[in-house]
Amino acid sequence: MELYDHKKIEPKWQKTWEKSGLYHAKETKKPKKYVLIEFPYPSGEGLHMGHLRPFIAGDVYSRFNRLSGFETLYPIGWDAFGLPAENYAIKNKVHPSISTAKNIANAKRQLMSWGTSFDWSREINTTDPEYYKWTQWLFLQFYKKGLAYEATGLINWCPKDKTGLANEEVVDGCCERCGTPVEKKELRQWYLKITDYAEKLLEGLKTLNWPEPVKIQQENWIGKSEGAEIEFEIEGSNSKIKVFTTRPDTLFGATYMVLAPEHPLVEQITTEQQKGMVEKYVNETKNKSELQRSALEKEKTGVFTGAFAINPATKEKIPVWIADYVLGNYGTGAIMAVPAHDERDMEFAKKYKLPIKTVINEQGKLIDSAQYNDLDWQEAKKKITKDFGTSKVQYKLRDWVFSRQRYWGEPIPLIHCDKCGIVAVPDDQLPVKLPDVKDYEPTGTGESPLAAIDSWVNVKCPNCDGAAKRETNTMPQWAGSSWYWLRYTDPTNDKKFADKKKLKYWTPVDVYFGGMEHTTLHLLYSRFWNLFLYDQKLVTTKEAYARRVPHGIVLASDGEKMSKSRGNVVNPDVIVDQYGADTLRMYELFLGPHDTSVSWNDQGIMGVKRFLDKVWRYNQVFEAGEENKEIHKLIKKISTDIEQFKFNTAIAAFMEFLNENKQLSQANWESFLILLAPFAPHITEELWHQLKHKDSIHEQAWPKFDEKQVVNNTSTIVIQVLGKIRATLEFPLHATQEEVKEKAMQDENVKKYLEGKEIIKEIFVKDRLINFVVK
RNA sequence: GCCUAGGUGGCGGAACUGGCAUACGCAUGGGACUUAAAAUCCCAGGCCCGCAAGGGAUUGAGGGUUCAACUCCCUCCCUAGGCACCA
Numbered sequence: 001m002e003l004y005d006h007k008k009i010e011p012k013w014q015k016t017w018e019k020s021g022l023y024h025a026k027e028t029k030k031p032k033k034y035v036l037i038e039f040p041y042p043s044g045e046g047l048h049m050g051h052l053r054p055f056i057a058g059d060v061y062s063r064f065n066r067l068s069g070f071e072t073l074y075p076i077g078w079d080a081f082g083l084p085a086e087n088y089a090i091k092n093k094v095h096p097s098i099s100t101a102k103n104i105a106n107a108k109r110q111l112m113s114w115g116t117s118f119d120w121s122r123e124i125n126t127t128d129p130e131y132y133k134w135t136q137w138l139f140l141q142f143y144k145k146g147l148a149y150e151a152t153g154l155i156n157w158c159p160k161d162k163t164g165l166a167n168e169e170v171v172d173g174c175c176e177r178c179g180t181p182v183e184k185k186e187l188r189q190w191y192l193k194i195t196d197y198a199e200k201l202l203e204g205l206k207t208l209n210w211p212e213p214v215k216i217q218q219e220n221w222i223g224k225s226e227g228a229e230i231e232f233e234i235e236g237s238n239s240k241i242k243v244f245t246t247r248p249d250t251l252f253g254a255t256y257m258v259l260a261p262e263h264p265l266v267e268q269i270t271t272e273q274q275k276g277m278v279e280k281y282v283n284e285t286k287n288k289s290e291l292q293r294s295a296l297e298k299e300k301t302g303v304f305t306g307a308f309a310i311n312p313a314t315k316e317k318i319p320v321w322i323a324d325y326v327l328g329n330y331g332t333g334a335i336m337a338v339p340a341h342d343e344r345d346m347e348f349a350k351k352y353k354l355p356i357k358t359v360i361n362e363q364g365k366l367i368d369s370a371q372y373n374d375l376d377w378q379e380a381k382k383k384i385t386k387d388f389g390t391s392k393v394q395y396k397l398r399d400w401v402f403s404r405q406r407y408w409g410e411p412i413p414l415i416h417c418d419k420c421g422i423v424a425v426p427d428d429q430l431p432v433k434l435p436d437v438k439d440y441e442p443t444g445t446g447e448s449p450l451a452a453i454d455s456w457v458n459v460k461c462p463n464c465d466g467a468a469k470r471e472t473n474t475m476p477q478w479a480g481s482s483w484y485w486l487r488y489t490d491p492t493n494d495k496k497f498a499d500k501k502k503l504k505y506w507t508p509v510d511v512y513f514g515g516m517e518h519t520t521l522h523l524l525y526s527r528f529w530n531l532f533l534y535d536q537k538l539v540t541t542k543e544a545y546a547r548r549v550p551h552g553i554v555l556a557s558d559g560e561k562m563s564k565s566r567g568n569v570v571n572p573d574v575i576v577d578q579y580g581a582d583t584l585r586m587y588e589l590f591l592g593p594h595d596t597s598v599s600w601n602d603q604g605i606m607g608v609k610r611f612l613d614k615v616w617r618y619n620q621v622f623e624a625g626e627e628n629k630e631i632h633k634l635i636k637k638i639s640t641d642i643e644q645f646k647f648n649t650a651i652a653a654f655m656e657f658l659n660e661n662k663q664l665s666q667a668n669w670e671s672f673l674i675l676l677a678p679f680a681p682h683i684t685e686e687l688w689h690q691l692k693h694k695d696s697i698h699e700q701a702w703p704k705f706d707e708k709q710v711v712n713n714t715s716t717i718v719i720q721v722l723g724k725i726r727a728t729l730e731f732p733l734h735a736t737q738e739e740v741k742e743k744a745m746q747d748e749n750v751k752k753y754l755e756g757k758e759i760i761k762e763i764f765v766k767d768r769l770i771n772f773v774v775k
Numbered sequence: 776g777c778c779u780a781g782g783u784g785g786c787g788g789a790a791c792u793g794g795c796a797u798a799c800g801c802a803u804g805g806g807a808c809u810u811a812a813a814a815u816c817c818c819a820g821g822c823c824c825g826c827a828a829g830g831g832a833u834u835g836a837g838g839g840u841u842c843a844a845c846u847c848c849c850u851c852c853c854u855a856g857g858c859a860c861c862a
Binding site: 003038040041079082083084155156164165166167168169170213214216217220221223397398400401404405406476477478481515516517518519520521522552553555561587590591592593595596597598599601603604605606607608610611613614617648649651652653654655656659716717718720722723725728749760761762763765768769771772773 | 777778779780781786787788789794795798799800801802814815829841842843855856857858859860861862
């Protein structure tokens with residue numbers, strides 16, 4: 001008997017499928033399914049086990065839907081702009097487009113070798129000018145609606161390398177490459193006004209079929225809070241300090257104020273005497289990250305400015321401090337501190353011996369608050385807001401820094417003209433192509449390497465024809481991924497980013513597989529783009545992704561993250577070579593539940609390999625037996641498990657079925673193979689053809705089950721005495737309490753525990769158990 | 776620090792809406808086949824006591840609710856993801 005030779009059979013079918021265009025999606029009369037995975041970044045190391053998880057899950061789901069009669073779109077592309085390619089270019093003087101093309105070819109080979117059913121006819125690449133033309137065009141729509149604006153912002157700055165650094169390149173506050181302590185540098189930046197969409201982003205969440213934790217995390221990230229803005233006068237100054245507070249009802253308990261060190265009033269109000277200390281403190285915090293500032297919870301620090309404000313309620317003089325636990329970019333950058341009712345304020349007040357005044361009692365009623373005494377705090381919140389301030393809704397969400405001082409990104413398609421100001425590049429001049437450069441080295445000024453290319457920078461103003469300069473910032477990597485699923489519906493259109501009819505057929509994405517780590521950034525950013533485009537009537541659905549299926553990361557066998565430096569990376573190529581793609585696919589799914597992180601370990605892979613060998617042998621010696629009702633249970637189990645993305649238990653069910661059913665009818669066996677086809681597409685296709693079929697197994701109809709065949713006709717009932725199991729007995733389905741009790745009483749072991757006891761209570765759960773409570 | 780999730784045999788994991796904890800797989804032990812090995816097939820145990828029948832304990836730790844808790848509640852410990860320039 002011939003053994004299953006994956007090295008021969010798998011590539012054979014991969015070629016056949018590619019040639020026949022089996023997985024190409026078309027706009028048809030059939031109902032559609034749009035299955036999406038987060039498109040990969042083509043790194044030099046190739047795809048790893050982490051990519052396998054969502055890609056195979058998406059593949060199984062897509063194949064299942066095709067078999068179930070849906071026109072199914074499962075597209076793929078490359079999110080290819082980004083930091084590693086640029087850093088590689090600096091080091092090795094290789095143009096990023098060359099290293100990227102090489103990496104894409106390798107990753108594509110890997111994806112093919114896994115037997116994935118991507119529609120390669122729709123492949124896209126964010127670094128392709130035909131693609132980023134539309135990324136630029138879409139950016140201009142934001143710009144034209146006033147949702148893109150310029151402002152200064154702080155970047156990480158390495159004073160030795162004279163270059164800006166990404167957060168990832170900063171290790172323990174120092175430059176990753178040279179170890180120099182990183183400073184902050186103020187630079188001109190472009191922002192997208194995502195905060196304008198805070199409310200819509202929140203509203204939309206309610207309509208989505210997403211896991212609750214993902215929704216909650218986005219909700220908390222947006223961080224809506226309702227409160228009041230209150231102004232405090234400064235003694236001996238015309239300026240006022242404006243604060244935002246969610247608890248205006250505690251105004252009478254505000255015993256001091258705190259400004260963020262970067263607050264614009266700091267310089268103005270600091271007294272001569274305190275000046276030295278304040279400046280020192282401001283400089284120290286400048287180079288702390290926000291994380292450090294809020295993490296150093298235990299050691300809160302601050303300095304007194306020497307100035308006093310007037311509490312508008314009590315008219316008392318209260319000191320104004322600065323402290324880095326107040327952040328400049330949240331609220332107004334200043335707080336009224338109420339130590340009695342806020343933990344952080346309390347800690348700070350204790351440390352610096354500031355007064356603490358309780359204004360709300362245990363029943364939630366106001367005390368020591370003049371005419372508001374005895375009011376419930378919620379009632380008081382309304383009244384005090386009205387009397388001393390204005391009500392205000394505040395979000396934690398901040399506007400999105402949309403520029404990078406780097407080469408390998410989409411140029412921002414704007415032109416600076418002395419006469420006309422900022423002018424958008426006209427549509428017919430898009431794309432603004434990235435020029436070829438010889439040097440990727442940083443300019444030393446913090447500007448993008450593009451700024452050094454005079455021939456590219458100097459242009460005529462599209463408005464007045466006068467001398468003008470191009471914007472030299474590029475977009476962040478997020479840009480290309482903020483709309484890519486729309487392009488898949490119409491990837492070669494050169495008139496529009498996508499045809500509306502095609503958008504209408506395919507969108508929204510039905511299921512989006514992706515990592516938990518993308519919850520608050522990519523997932524929120526791309527929802528924002530879609531909501532905006534919907535308002536511009538450019539797309540046909542409000543929300544981009546109807547359903548989100550997060551997955552856990554694949555850890556190494558030591559439970560740590562796979563990484564080159566730890567030397568624990570498992571290369572999928574090796575597994576494909578040794579065991580075959582079908583084994584790799586099934587083992588990866590069998591490792592554990594889709595949404596939790598799993599540890600890869602090579603040992604268990606033999607179990608799956610043995611199972612597939614068993615399937616192979618079963619087919620070789622196949623002799624038709626009798627119809628078996630067990631297949632109905634299996635069809636139901638596999639169908640519901642795939643729909644719930646419980647792939648590991650589906651595979652267990654396949655194994656159990658084959659262990660227990662040594663004989664099957666021809667029809668039952670063929671059903672089994674079709675059920676298995678989404679998981680192990682190669683071996684099932686081969687066996688299907690061995691059974692003398694001419695067409696592909698992946699074009700068959702998903703088997704149906706008969707609900708009547710699924711139910712058992714007996715039930716195993718557990719007999720408990722005082723909650724402890726003393727026997728398990730078989731009964732016909734739906735046995736009554738009397739029947740169960742009667743038989744249970746005859747059981748020797750049960751008798752032993754009932755002897756001499758009085759039954760004071762019986763709990764009976766139909767077809768499950770009976771519990772005798774005795775005294 | 777803040778937001779989100781998780782902790783079950785030697786290992787990966789299963790368990791409906793509170794109702795037989797440990798399905799399935801790995802590893803382990805025994806047996807069959809074989810000159811032998813591999814492959815394959817069959818069986819077993821899982822922590823403690825017992826030859827066995829059986830009994831007891833057990834789902835990160837401690838407490839609570841319940842006839843009944845992996846599941847619900849409280850406190851604590853540990854791990855993972857995110858924290859806005861990695862994507």
